[in-house]
Amino acid sequence: MSTQTPPLAPSQAAPLRVALVGNPNCGKTALFNQLTGSRQKVANYAGVTVERKAGRLLTPAGRKVTVLDLPGTYSLAATSPDEAVTRDVCRGVYKSEPAPDLLISVVAATNLRLHLRFMLELRQLGRPMLVVLNMVDAMRKQGLDIDVPRLQAELGVPVVTAVGVKRGGAANLLAALDTPIPPAPTPLPAGTDLHHEVRRIMALCVARTSERRQALEEKLDRWVLHPVWGMCILFVLLFIMFQAVFSWAQPFMDFLEEAMKQLGDFVGTLLPSGALQSLIVDGVIAGAGTVIVFLPQILILFLWILALEESGYLPRAAFMLDKLMASAGLSGRSFIPLLSSFACAVPGIMSTRTIQNPRDRMVTILIAPLMTCSARLPVYALLIGAFIPARRIGGIFNLQGLVLFALYGLAILSALLVARVMKRRDVEEHPLLLELPNYRLPGLQSLAIELWQRARIFLSRVGSIIVTLSVIMWALSSFPAPPAGATGPAIDYSLAGRIGHIMLPLFLPLGFNWQICVALIPGLAAREVAVSALATVYSVGASEADAASQLTPLLANQWSLATALSLLAWYVYAPQCFSTLAVIRRETGSWRFVAISAGYLFGLAYGVAFLTYHITRLITG
Amino acid sequence: MSLRVVPPLSLQDWRLRFGIKSAGPVDKRQNAELHVKSSQGSQNTAWASLFCRSTPIKQTQNILRPLQAEQKHGHGHDLELRIILNIECYSTVQLDPLPSRIKPTVRLNQLPLRSAGVIDHIESLSPSDTIAQRLGELGFVPGEPVKVIAFGPLGGDPMAVEIGFTRFALRCAEANRVVLKDMPANPNAACPAHPHESSHTTAPQA
Numbered sequence: 001m002s003t004q005t006p007p008l009a010p011s012q013a014a015p016l017r018v019a020l021v022g023n024p025n026c027g028k029t030a031l032f033n034q035l036t037g038s039r040q041k042v043a044n045y046a047g048v049t050v051e052r053k054a055g056r057l058l059t060p061a062g063r064k065v066t067v068l069d070l071p072g073t074y075s076l077a078a079t080s081p082d083e084a085v086t087r088d089v090c091r092g093v094y095k096s097e098p099a100p101d102l103l104i105s106v107v108a109a110t111n112l113r114l115h116l117r118f119m120l121e122l123r124q125l126g127r128p129m130l131v132v133l134n135m136v137d138a139m140r141k142q143g144l145d146i147d148v149p150r151l152q153a154e155l156g157v158p159v160v161t162a163v164g165v166k167r168g169g170a171a172n173l174l175a176a177l178d179t180p181i182p183p184a185p186t187p188l189p190a191g192t193d194l195h196h197e198v199r200r201i202m203a204l205c206v207a208r209t210s211e212r213r214q215a216l217e218e219k220l221d222r223w224v225l226h227p228v229w230g231m232c233i234l235f236v237l238l239f240i241m242f243q244a245v246f247s248w249a250q251p252f253m254d255f256l257e258e259a260m261k262q263l264g265d266f267v268g269t270l271l272p273s274g275a276l277q278s279l280i281v282d283g284v285i286a287g288a289g290t291v292i293v294f295l296p297q298i299l300i301l302f303l304w305i306l307a308l309e310e311s312g313y314l315p316r317a318a319f320m321l322d323k324l325m326a327s328a329g330l331s332g333r334s335f336i337p338l339l340s341s342f343a344c345a346v347p348g349i350m351s352t353r354t355i356q357n358p359r360d361r362m363v364t365i366l367i368a369p370l371m372t373c374s375a376r377l378p379v380y381a382l383l384i385g386a387f388i389p390a391r392r393i394g395g396i397f398n399l400q401g402l403v404l405f406a407l408y409g410l411a412i413l414s415a416l417l418v419a420r421v422m423k424r425r426d427v428e429e430h431p432l433l434l435e436l437p438n439y440r441l442p443g444l445q446s447l448a449i450e451l452w453q454r455a456r457i458f459l460s461r462v463g464s465i466i467v468t469l470s471v472i473m474w475a476l477s478s479f480p481a482p483p484a485g486a487t488g489p490a491i492d493y494s495l496a497g498r499i500g501h502i503m504l505p506l507f508l509p510l511g512f513n514w515q516i517c518v519a520l521i522p523g524l525a526a527r528e529v530a531v532s533a534l535a536t537v538y539s540v541g542a543s544e545a546d547a548a549s550q551l552t553p554l555l556a557n558q559w560s561l562a563t564a565l566s567l568l569a570w571y572v573y574a575p576q577c578f579s580t581l582a583v584i585r586r587e588t589g590s591w592r593f594v595a596i597s598a599g600y601l602f603g604l605a606y607g608v609a610f611l612t613y614h615i616t617r618l619i620t621g
Numbered sequence: 622m623s624l625r626v627v628p629p630l631s632l633q634d635w636r637l638r639f640g641i642k643s644a645g646p647v648d649k650r651q652n653a654e655l656h657v658k659s660s661q662g663s664q665n666t667a668w669a670s671l672f673c674r675s676t677p678i679k680q681t682q683n684i685l686r687p688l689q690a691e692q693k694h695g696h697g698h699d700l701e702l703r704i705i706l707n708i709e710c711y712s713t714v715q716l717d718p719l720p721s722r723i724k725p726t727v728r729l730n731q732l733p734l735r736s737a738g739v740i741d742h743i744e745s746l747s748p749s750d751t752i753a754q755r756l757g758e759l760g761f762v763p764g765e766p767v768k769v770i771a772f773g774p775l776g777g778d779p780m781a782v783e784i785g786f787t788r789f790a791l792r793c794a795e796a797n798r799v800v801l802k803d804m805p806a807n808p809n810a811a812c813p814a815h816p817h818e819s820s821h822t823t824a825p826q827a
Binding site for chain 1: 751752754755756757758759760762770771772773774775776777778779781785786787788789790791792795
């Protein structure tokens, strides 16, 4: 402990430093977003926030405040890296940062018994603090009533009520930030049984106004956690998710595709024939356009993931799949980081900080890139669209959706096998201890905001990385121009053509042609670019003007089924993403893990693609 | 002095009751070698399978029966039970002669579905058992009622329990640390006293 904080209001110059502390899933981040106007991710499971986040705000009276949002924890005896951050910040030893001037202990009114205990533990630190009784709306619905003045008297610190998820729900807290910092409470004598104290306070302050109402959780969990029906529900949910990605998105994709084609044609007629026209049409529009087409599919995937996150279903899915995870030597705790990796491995790897066991955490980090991230979706969708007929199976299932489901399944199965191999000698106990939160109906507004953010991230990626790489690809495949009197296609003489031909011997056993080899390189920066690179390579090489928008039929004509399946298999495994490797480096702090993950992923990709190619060739003849 | 074996007594019960150092999760079938020997030198060894959810193990009784017979004839002393898990960790324990210690306690993972119990205490497997500590922080404290909500698919591990307003998913090895109070109407009443065996238990060890 460094310095005692000044109990008086600080000068106008230095902002007041406050920290939001509390149990997981008590609504700290929702409050943080309310206070600071930022849009940090909020969801309904423990461990959404894994690092310390700072924001600024100005109170109604004009006081400057810096708010820290801390990862939730059950206790200051931290068992995982994210909890250690909270412990260190509260104690004032985090990266030699002084302790916050005021600890705001966020307590969910719906779960006082658990949350008050941690609040009392915080109180033992003897720092100025304020208690926010969050989710008072949900508490009233549960038929509970809390005597706030009495609670305040018993705790010896100010108590304000809040509804973090409602607009204006933090007004009381804002007003409280304008009052002088309350004096530090006197800690209870060491060795006091905090649970006992909680029970005493609750008996005094909490009254039940109506019968206990947990009927919803009780009824739903009977089905959702049922050994048979629960599995059916989980399977159906995931299945519909992948079906939806193909079926629902189709009209939007057709529209976007048509729009891109029109745009290409329009620009093509507008510009004089030559290098500039080729750059815009073949490079930018063909490159970025082919990726943009997949926006509807990505948004539908995210809509599902976000709705599941908000509803409180995810930890229950982790419960259902714990046995499976245990068979791979992991705990259900690894499930949520792995599931977020379906969106993108980068946040997925970061959320492994909630895993207590360091070995479990490392293995989870190593297998997270195997989860099929949304950047792979364009590649899968392109190849499935080109090679798998859109047939109905049994009247309801879309064959393309089934293949996509199988690809995701293959990735999951491989991840579990890899984890099993890595943990074969592990005899340690893997704790689960996962809180199952109350169900909540996903709010349409927050879903819309999150989706819009996803769309923006995607479009800005298209606008920056993908357009740039497409232009580079275009340049590489257009220059140098073929010598006079050359007979073959122009692209064979270009740099891209040469690079492709150099790489070809390595990838020929996988059935790849040189165009694929070229497309693999920019795919390292962002997987989707492989699609746009293919579009560029083929459209530069093609004679027809509108080849760009017709990549699908073009591929269907030029590649064999074996090549397509082999490329799909390659994409299930290949570690083609620099940002993932960079975040592995950051989270593990060692290049060794980067090398291990890149190495094993390449090995798997090569091996499986090889097998796929040759087996398909044997079958199709 | 005698050893009373009351069925159903699972191997996991033994392991925890006698404080054998944790040798990893017993959350899957594991082969275990059981050595039981008395100070007189008679020994018995057998292989048994360990199950997660305290499946009674017949072999346990088969091993112990000859030793019990030996005791009945009056020359059994200092019965020693040694359990060696197939993972190298093992420990030797001295059986307490008092039968009360041998009576099986009900643990959270032994409760049937949708039944409730009251926590008696949390058992730490080692002085630095973080899982036991965390259980306490999560509200698993003496006197608190708990209710079993669900058992997971395939073998019933993990389990979901409700404590207060909170629901938690626990693995059985974690739930096994939660010892419940003896209920007057214990559904698990499969352990009536065996009169002829308990008669040997009167004299405490010198």
